[in-house]
Amino acid sequence: MSTSTVINPATEDVVGDVELLDVDAVDDAVARAVVAQRRWARLAPAERAGALRAFAAVVDAHIGELAALEVANSGHPIGQAEWEAGHVRDVLTYYAAGPERLIGQQIPVAGGIDITFNEPLGVVGIITPWNFPMTIASWGFAPALAAGNAVVLKPAEWTPLTSLRLAELAVAAGLDPDLFQVLPGAGPVVGMRFVTHPQVRKIVFTGSTAVGTRVMADAAAQVKRVTLELGGKSANIVFDDCDLERAAATAPYGVFDNAGQDCCARSRILVQRNVYDRFMELLEPAVAGVKVGDPTSRDTEMGPLVSRKHWESVRGYVPEDAPVAFRGSAPSGPGFWFPPTVLTPQRTDRTVTEEIFGPVVTVLAFEDEADAISLANDTSYGLSGSIWTENVSRALRVSRAVEAGNLSVNSHSSVRYSTPFGGFKQSGLGRELGPDAPLHFTETKNLFIAMGEI
Ligand code: NAD
Numbered sequence: 001m002s003t004s005t006v007i008n009p010a011t012e013d014v015v016g017d018v019e020l021l022d023v024d025a026v027d028d029a030v031a032r033a034v035v036a037q038r039r040w041a042r043l044a045p046a047e048r049a050g051a052l053r054a055f056a057a058v059v060d061a062h063i064g065e066l067a068a069l070e071v072a073n074s075g076h077p078i079g080q081a082e083w084e085a086g087h088v089r090d091v092l093t094y095y096a097a098g099p100e101r102l103i104g105q106q107i108p109v110a111g112g113i114d115i116t117f118n119e120p121l122g123v124v125g126i127i128t129p130w131n132f133p134m135t136i137a138s139w140g141f142a143p144a145l146a147a148g149n150a151v152v153l154k155p156a157e158w159t160p161l162t163s164l165r166l167a168e169l170a171v172a173a174g175l176d177p178d179l180f181q182v183l184p185g186a187g188p189v190v191g192m193r194f195v196t197h198p199q200v201r202k203i204v205f206t207g208s209t210a211v212g213t214r215v216m217a218d219a220a221a222q223v224k225r226v227t228l229e230l231g232g233k234s235a236n237i238v239f240d241d242c243d244l245e246r247a248a249a250t251a252p253y254g255v256f257d258n259a260g261q262d263c264c265a266r267s268r269i270l271v272q273r274n275v276y277d278r279f280m281e282l283l284e285p286a287v288a289g290v291k292v293g294d295p296t297s298r299d300t301e302m303g304p305l306v307s308r309k310h311w312e313s314v315r316g317y318v319p320e321d322a323p324v325a326f327r328g329s330a331p332s333g334p335g336f337w338f339p340p341t342v343l344t345p346q347r348t349d350r351t352v353t354e355e356i357f358g359p360v361v362t363v364l365a366f367e368d369e370a371d372a373i374s375l376a377n378d379t380s381y382g383l384s385g386s387i388w389t390e391n392v393s394r395a396l397r398v399s400r401a402v403e404a405g406n407l408s409v410n411s412h413s414s415v416r417y418s419t420p421f422g423g424f425k426q427s428g429l430g431r432e433l434g435p436d437a438p439l440h441f442t443e444t445k446n447l448f449i450a451m452g453e454i
Pocket residue numbers: 127128129130131132136154155156157185186187188189190191192206207208209211212214215228229230231232262263355357383423427428
């Protein structure tokens with residue numbers, strides 16, 4: 001049996017060791033999940049709804065514990081981690097309505113009755129990244145369970161603790177222990193076994209575009225269903241007619257939240273040339289004002305990067321001669337600290353084209369609306385973005401023209417559990433969250449019943 005050591009990214013202290021499962025352990029878990037799924041799907045819809053509400057209530061009673069675990073494991077600021085745990089409860093509560101609302105259709109046809117059923121898929125495999133471990137897990141497991149499936153979930157190697165605890169809380173709430181199983185392990189071992197196992201009928205993968213591409217290709221061998229939530233390089237477009245003070249004051253939080261380790265980070269700020277100098281004057285104090293430090297402190301707005309390896313990757317984008325306009329602060333000493341950093345590179349620089357996934361933002365000037373749209377779309381990604389303007393027609397025109405799944409005007413909001421979330425182009429395939437998410441964990445079965453003449 002191998003283990004991996006979990007490190008606190010703010011202190012570099014050892015948090016604990018986690019067992020890494022092998023392929024045989026995955027096969028055992030899937031076999032048990034198959035049996036549990038049949039039992040679960042046979043329950044009355046109201047019983048399944050009640051079980052998910054009970055799960056939500058137990059999560060609610062453990063918000064503090066889950067948040068503290070995420071602070072220690074991932075370095076998220078405590079206020080943010082509490083929001084994340086509360087979000088898991090809310091996602092469960094929202095999808096607890098699912099079992100009683102998968103109502104199918106009755107379609108008028110000649111000679112009989114035609115009805116559709118939303119049948120569960122069976123066992124669903126969820127593979128999660130390290131940046132938002134418990135929230136992203138819940139976007140998969142809550143609607144999948146609501147639709148009558150069993151779930152096996154593989155957390156990222158660096159951040160397994162909150163997902164493991166959520167599986168225990170599900171059991172404490174009365175769910176069958178085989179219905180929702182968290183299986184820690186290496187991506188190419190446990191994650192890939194989900195992809196190749198014939199009884200895992202769908203993969204929900206959130207992570208890098210490189211690994212997601214591989215998952216999709218290998219899933220094709222069994223025509224396995226996939227939802228992919230991948231990388232991003234989103235634009236924050238600032239027009240000259242916007243509230244420039246507010247655009248500048250909020251821009252750091254659109255990219256530096258979670259230390260920039262956010263697939264929706266607005267990591268390219270595009271500013272209309274005639275207000276560029278003024279915007280930069282306003283941005284500098286806003287960046288300096290981001291409170292970076294001890295994640296256990298309630299004042300902290302940004303914590304460390306998740307690991308030494310990731311810190312080295314982010315640092316690689318800011319060499320000595322990088323075009324740094326200005327930087328915020330970061331603690332020294334132990335921990336994987338990186339200050340908020342603002343770059344003013346050329347349009348073709350790799351800091352403009354590649355996902356850095358750290359607190360590094362590029363600022364580019366644009367000439368007019370057409371130039372802004374073409375710059376925003378000059379990427380293989382298409383996840384989110386923001387548009388700052390007081391002109392409603394322009395806001396709508398630009399929103400329709402930007403190729404991205406989640407846009408906001410005069411704000412940086414991306415994720416609400418009640419609205420659909422996902423990417424255009426190489427940012428993903430399919431959508432999570434919103435009212436339709438349980439349907440994405442079902443197959444539509446059509447049934448015709450001959451009625452004869454009346
Ligand atoms: P990653 O692709 O390295 O890993 C993601 C998960 O895949 C991990 O659990 C990993 O163990 C597993 N994995 C690795 N190799 C595998 C394989 N061969 N088969 C199956 N599973 C395998 O990504 P990461 O570094 O953990 O996360 C960062 C990335 O995730 C960024 O690109 C970010 O943009 C993206 N992300 C996207 C969203 C979204 O909703 N679009 C949300 C969060 C993160």
